[in-house]
Amino acid sequence: MSEPEVVVYANPDLLAAAVAARLVTRLVDLQAAKGSASLALTGGSTGIAVLEQLHQSPARDAVDWSRLDLYWGDERFVPADDDERNEKQAREALLDHVPIDPKRVHAMAASDGEFGDDPDTAAEAYARVLAAHALPENHGTVPGFDITLLGLGGEGHTASVFPESPAVYETERSVVAVRNCPKPPPTRISLTLPAIRRSHDVWLLTTGEAKADAVALALSGAGEVQLPVAGARGQRRTLWLIDRAAAGKLSHLYQPPTA
Numbered sequence: 001m002s003e004p005e006v007v008v009y010a011n012p013d014l015l016a017a018a019v020a021a022r023l024v025t026r027l028v029d030l031q032a033a034k035g036s037a038s039l040a041l042t043g044g045s046t047g048i049a050v051l052e053q054l055h056q057s058p059a060r061d062a063v064d065w066s067r068l069d070l071y072w073g074d075e076r077f078v079p080a081d082d083d084e085r086n087e088k089q090a091r092e093a094l095l096d097h098v099p100i101d102p103k104r105v106h107a108m109a110a111s112d113g114e115f116g117d118d119p120d121t122a123a124e125a126y127a128r129v130l131a132a133h134a135l136p137e138n139h140g141t142v143p144g145f146d147i148t149l150l151g152l153g154g155e156g157h158t159a160s161v162f163p164e165s166p167a168v169y170e171t172e173r174s175v176v177a178v179r180n181c182p183k184p185p186p187t188r189i190s191l192t193l194p195a196i197r198r199s200h201d202v203w204l205l206t207t208g209e210a211k212a213d214a215v216a217l218a219l220s221g222a223g224e225v226q227l228p229v230a231g232a233r234g235q236r237r238t239l240w241l242i243d244r245a246a247a248g249k250l251s252h253l254y255q256p257p258t259a
Ligand SMILES: O=C1O[C@H](COP(=O)(O)O)[C@@H](O)[C@H](O)[C@H]1O
Pocket: 042, 043, 044, 045, 046, 047, 074, 075, 076, 086, 150, 151, 152, 153, 158, 159, 160, 183, 206
């Protein structure tokens, strides 16, 4: 498992543009090296801002979108056309604007979808999707995503794994239903921390002073039960890509150079 590395950007706009550029470079390199790439998307303000930046960037055409598998780290369990849905936001920000192969877009079910209004059934179905795409070298039932993008909450949740919730104790399942979330909407589907940790790279994206305590705690050895984001690590690389405000309670070593 990799140790966290931190990159601090001066402001949220710069962060979104720089992460979009980093994504293009990494996806192009992966596709050149092995033909295709896999990316797990996040919801949340910073993750969606990155997708919007990618949409605006001419460099997006360097990616072969037809050779990309897309997954989600979590989903709000609402109807398909609900504006809260992470998939809907990602489609509007980017996916509707690039020539992606629809068969390679692996979204979690909506509450009015084929599994009905039962998040447990929808979570089990997504676990089966993951298992079907796991390769022998993944040694299990989860694909080793090349890149997993994650956000975090001020209380330390990541994906939809909240502090002290049943999901944070899950060690067997790759995907779980989550109920009674402190952040609305209350019902969600989420990858578990063990599934996230199968990723090659985990990129944690966040901005703003409201996240500064969680960032500082996660990077100073907090436990994942109290602060789930502390348990989000990649096998190859764990990158914290944050703005100056979110880095406000870290040591000066993490601060960007002053202009
Ligand atoms: O609800 C969610 O929130 C988190 C963080 O969102 P942010 O707007 O505070 O950046 C996100 O990581 C997660 O995917 C999403 O479902």
